[in-house]
Amino acid sequence: MIRATTILRHDAVEPDRIVDVITLDHGDRHRRRIALTADGGTRFLLDLDRADVLEDGDAIALDTGWLVEVRAAPEKLVEITSADPLHLLTLAWHIGNRHVPAEIGRDAIHIGYDHVLVEMLEGLGATVRIVERPFRPVRGAYHHHESGGHHDHGHHHQGHGHG
Structure with missing residues (x-):
């Protein structure tokens, strides 16, 4: 089965690599490891190092090099x-x-x-x-996209707006 171990955030997605779309509700967009079937039939195993939230417009990177775009249901x-x-x-x-x-x-x-x-x-x-x-709820204050387990709980007052 095709594996997917990386999430690309919407601003890093290369549209020409998208081969399918998966539509998930809010509860189903919070995942770590699960077998999924995209809307067009692409089957893959999502296998992340840790649970993460898939946001509308993000993409799941398949080990084939192709992407599956995430849509919020x-x-x-x-x-x-x-x-x-x-x-x-x-x-x-x-x-x-x-x-x-x-x-x-x-x-x-x-x-x-x-x-x-x-x-x-x-x-x-x-x-x-x-x-x-x-549904696109606000992410938790201590949630970071970065991998590697670094969590900065310091106070930052600029550059963290949501678009």
């Missing part, structure tokens, strides 16, 4: 909004306090659907809407 999400930016920040705090993966946008927060959290958020005065779209 649409899934049922809760869209949380508020007319008051301070209220939205407070809602983000409540969500983070429950250690729930969240996608933070300028005007909305998205989380995976959970009826208990929907009731809590509505009780806190949030405007809540159920939507279907890819």
